[in-house]
Amino acid sequence: MPAYKAPLRDFHFVLNELIKVQEVLPQLPGYEEATEDIFNSYLEAAAQFCENELAPLNRTADEEGCHFEATTHSVTTPAGFREAYKQYCELGFPGLDCNPEYGGQGMPKALAFPVMEMQCSANVAWSMYPGLSHGAYSAIHVHGTDEQKATYLPKLVSGEWTGTMCLTEPHCGTDLGLLKTRAEPNGDGSYAITGTKIFISAGEHDLSDNIIHLVLARLPDAPKDVKGISLFIVPKFMQDGSRNGVFCGSLEHKMGIKANATAVLNFEGARGFLIGEPNKGLACMFTMMNAARLGCGMQGLGLGEASYQGALAYARERLQMRAANGPAQPDKPADPIIVHPDVRRMLLTQKAYTEAGRALTALLALQLDIEEKHPDAEARKDAADLVALLTPVAKAFMTDNGYLATNLGMQVFGGHGYIREWGMEQLVRDCRISQIYEGTNGIQALDLIGRKVLMDQGQKLRKFSAQIFAFCQANEGNENLKEFVAPLTQLLKDAGELTMGLAMNAMKNRDDVGAAATDFLRLIGHVTYAWLWARMAAVAYEKLGQGEDAFYQAKITTARFYFAKLLPEVHTLMATIKTGAKPLMALPEEQFAF
Structure with missing residues (x-):
């Protein structure tokens, strides 16, 4: 597999030409100096670190895995991880978008997200150590007391300490109402936490001096179900250096992210x-969980990009058979497989989903910056609504597409893709978990249709649809964009009518909502990507003739591929949504057996 190269040109396109962050950031107090030059310097430094330090460790770390010592409850990470983490901290990346009051650099999330994508492409297992720490930082920053912030945030921002989120227990995952971990008052303002948590990413390791666990537990008088869950900070080491009573019992043996x-x-x-x-811990944890869900989407994006780069290089070099319309390279014994339509189908699917996903993450990152800092309350509310609506889409649609992309990348390699030495099957294994943790993609679908659409009578979705419709109206007379705007306009109308029908059916049979959820999320994902591809095509047409025609023409051609070959999936999705729950619920439980 070829060495990973950060897609810096595409980052520039998305940030500066499509989303136009430099027109928005000056309006946000604190971001006035986050100029294009500053962005470029950070992105180039991150690219060098990811290409030269993280990517070379990816396969060897997967082979080695982590080492657990039961007698000391300690974990050693693979060779090279500690040195890479130390360099990462020296470069200041742990505090990139953190509050300067606690030692952070105060950069926008619009910059932090591309850096995160590069880490996920280069070495997703390594990226999870600082990724979980950032989630812990976010929860404490929003919900902690001044004393807690002063105690924990500077160390998390510097990277001296890392963090985790501890939700899942052996008997409960999604249904946290079944949680059993107890928190007994000690009488001095602290609590004694007792219980077992499983699947804790970065739960024990040797990268940092301390690990700050954020733990969901129940107080003695807590109400039942999720209304009785509280959140606690549980350090591995106390302030005086003494060992706290939290110990690693074992490490999971997994399909992927073995490092x-x-x-x-x-x-x-x-x-x-x-x-x-x-008893308000779940609301606190969702600050961390929502960030983690966007991080999962970034994993799907990053791994899809890595797989695309590997598949493209291989397709250009691998000689097999001749092009159907005659030899493409008659001086060679066979043509490179990139001449074959089906190989191009796989490569273009990877490219189309990856580049649209990059545009979506840039959009969401900027909305998060607006939500946090815009002086106008209505602008903050609009940004918050868009992020809330599209977070489950980003998590599920991007990871489903990422897993599809990594599988296609392995397929391009044929038999060699199934062999570990080539590195393509690792990307598949590493990507698979992104569809499961931080709320399975089925849960994301229920969240979208239930909480984000039906619960507010479609207010957020209508607001988002209005943005798309405004784009379509503004460009309905543009002959260059007609092939994109016309089907997008029709899709928006069809999706709106379908959503209204779903809302009506939900009042009669709630199972219809659950039956439609996964297909509905994918439908909204396609609406989003179609809008983004139409916008990217619009930018590309404007830029033609200015010196980079090959780059911009590729955007237009890929947009055409997306609309011709991928977007038609929406017709199947709408048809299956309309069938309701009956085909799923008609079979009696006992008849599942044979």
């Missing part, structure tokens, strides 16, 4: 400190 320590953690009366209000 990340996915731990079973036992809390044995560990001292913890309440963060936020009692």
Whole structure:
């Protein structure tokens, strides 16, 4: 597999030509100096680090995995991980978009997201260590007391300490109402945390001096179900250096991300400190969870990009058979496989989903910046609504497409793709978990249709649809864009009518909502990507004749591929949504057996 190269030109296109971050950031207090030059310098530094330090460790770390020592409850990460993490901290990346009050650099998320994508492409298992830490930082920054912020944030921002999120238990994953971990008051303001958490990414390792666990647990008088869950800060080491009562019991043996320590953690009366209000822990944890869901989407994007780069290089070099219309390279014994239509189908599918996903993450990153800092309350609300609506889409649609892309990349390699030495099958294995953790993609679909669309009578979706419709109206007379605007306009109308029908059916049979959820999310994902591809084509047409015609023509051609070959999936999705729950629920449970 060829060496990973960061797609810096495409980052520039998305940030500066499509989303136009430099027109928005000056309006946001604190981001006035986040200029294009600053962006470029950070992106180039991140590219060098990911290409030269992280990517070379990816396969060897997958082969080696993490090492668990049961007698000391300790974990050693693969060779090279500690050195890479130290360099990462020295470069200042842990605090890139963190509050300067705690040592952060105060850069926008519009910059942090591309950096995250590069890490995911180069070495996704390694990227999870700082990724989980950033989530812990976010939760404490939003919900912690001033004392908690002063204690934990500077160390998390510097990278001296790392963080985790501890939700899942052996008997409960999605249904956190079944959670059993207990928090007993110690009488001094702290709590004794007792219970077992599983599937804890980066739960134990040797990269940092301390690990700050954010743990969901129940107080003695807590209400039942999710209304009785509180969130606690549980350090591995206390302020005085003493060992706290949280220990790694084992590491999971996994399909992928083998270089990340996915731990079973036992809390044995560990001292913890309440963060936020009692019994309001789930709301606090969702600050971390929503960030993690966007991070999962970034994993699908990053791994899809890595697979595309490998497949493209191989398709240009691998000689097999002749082109159907005659030899493309008659001086060679066979033609490179990129001449074959089916290979091009696979490569273009990877390219189309990856570049649209990059545009979506840039859009969401900028909306997060607007939500946090825009002086106008209505602008902040609009940004928050768009992020809320599209977060489940970003998590599920991008990881489903990422897994499809990595599978296609392996397929391009044929038999060699199935062999470990080529590195393509690792990308498939590493990507598969992104569809499962931080809320399975089925849960994301239920969240989208239930909470984000039906619960507010479609307000957020209508607001988003209005943006798309405004683009279509503004460009309905543009002959260059007619092939994109006309089907997008029709799709928007059809999706709106379908959503209204779903809302009506939901009042009669709630199972119809569950039956439609996954297909509905994918439908909204396609609406989003079609809009983004139409916008990218619009930018490309404007730029033709200015010196980079090959780059911009590729955007237009890929947009045509997306509309011709991928977008028609929406017709199947709408047809299956209309069938309702009956085909799923008609079979009696006992008849599933044979």
